[in-house]
Amino acid sequence: MGDDAALAGAPSxxxxxxxxxxxxxxxxxxxxxxxxxxxDESRLGWTTxxxxxxxxxxxxxxxxRLVADDDGAVLVLEDEDGLLACCxxxxxxxxxxxxxxxxxxxxxxxxxxxxxxxxxEDQARAWGREVLELTVLEHxxxxxxWYERRGFVLTGVRHPFPYGDERFGVPRRPxxxxxxxxxxxxxxxxxxxxx
Numbered sequence: 578m579g580d581d582a583a584l585a586g587a588p589s590x591x592x593x594x595x596x597x598x599x600x601x602x603x604x605x606x607x608x609x610x611x612x613x614x615x616x617d618e619s620r621l622g623w624t625t626x627x628x629x630x631x632x633x634x635x636x637x638x639x640x641x642r643l644v645a646d647d648d649g650a651v652l653v654l655e656d657e658d659g660l661l662a663c664c665x666x667x668x669x670x671x672x673x674x675x676x677x678x679x680x681x682x683x684x685x686x687x688x689x690x691x692x693x694x695x696x697x698e699d700q701a702r703a704w705g706r707e708v709l710e711l712t713v714l715e716h717x718x719x720x721x722x723w724y725e726r727r728g729f730v731l732t733g734v735r736h737p738f739p740y741g742d743e744r745f746g747v748p749r750r751p752x753x754x755x756x757x758x759x760x761x762x763x764x765x766x767x768x769x770x771x772x
Contacts, residue, residue: 591656592689595696598651598663603640605660606651606677610634613679625682629716629753630738630746635677639744643677651677652696654689662693666700666709672759673701675711694727698762707762712736712755724758732757 598606614626614634644651649667653660661684665677675697680689701709711729713720721731734757739745 592661592692593655595652595654595693598640598644598653600641600644602651602653602660603637603644606640606653606663607633607635607637609660609663609681610677610679613682613685626714626717629714629750630748632743632747634746636744650700652693652700654693654696656684662689664693664697666697668701668704668706669710671706672708672710673697673704673706675709678711690723691727698760702762708759709762710757710759712757714738715754715756716750721756721758724760727760729758729760732759 611634614630640651643649643665646667648669649665651663651665654662658681660681662680663677664675664679667674667676675694678690678693678697680693698709709729710732711724713724715735736755736757738748738753738755740748740753
């Protein structure tokens with residue numbers, strides 16, 4: 578895990594400052610990610626992918642490994658109801674990779690995701706990385722557009738969905754593809770706020 582300075586940010590609207598997840602947070606992180614993407618509750622927000630992929634997106638053992646990994650950080654935001662948002666940032670050669678980005682469905686569209694993304698970018702910068710990468714399902718144009726508004730661009734790299742590996746879910750269609758996106762970290766995010 579990088580500097581705690583990378584997790585700076587003043588609390589706002591009952592939301593705590595970003596912090597690194599602990600091993601004890603694993604089950605809550607799994608529940609949050611599932612609620613944002615695969616559950617019936619996910620349909621209340623705009624990040625649902627339950628029409629594309631069923632089953633789990635991550636399990637507690639995966640989260641514990643990510644939390645313990647010295648080349649990564651699981652970042653979380655909390656409010657009075659518990660975990661509000663999370664993401665995983667991984668240090669890679671020359672870049673950082675963002676994954677497991679989730680916001681509680683009933684709190685989506687209120688700036689929480691932008692705040693968490695800013696914390697992830699700060700973490701990548703603290704590692705000396707100048708580019709943040711991620712992948713998005715091709716069939717999620719609204720999510721691709723959200724990341725584009727945050728300064729990410731499509732890289733032209735396409736990754737096959739991990740068919741046959743139910744640790745990442747059960748595909749509901751045969752043509753799922755993940756599109757690579759990247760953002761240079763030399764300037765702050767559009768609309769970036771910490772408060």
